[in-house]
Amino acid sequence: EGQTVAAGDLLVEANLDAIREAGRETSTVVVFTNTDAIKSVKVEHTGKLAANAPVAKVEL
Numbered sequence: 001e002g003q004t005v006a007a008g009d010l011l012v013e014a015n016l017d018a019i020r021e022a023g024r025e026t027s028t029v030v031v032f033t034n035t036d037a038i039k040s041v042k043v044e045h046t047g048k049l050a051a052n053a054p055v056a057k058v059e060l
Contacts (some may be wrong), residue, residue, distance in 0.1 A: 007054070043056045
């Protein structure tokens with residue numbers, strides 16, 4: 001509660017190879033909370049992305 005994130009912040013570390021070897025999915029869900037404060041969301045990219053690539057632009 002009360003946390004904020006900025007572009008470039010590390011959100012998670014995971015061993016993707018180990019996850020794949022276990023036969024599990026490596027997709028990541030992006031969730032926007034406090035939707036009452038959000039004016040708009042524009043999805044920039046879907047699918048595979050490089051590190052630090054923008055996923056969406058959120059206008060508050």
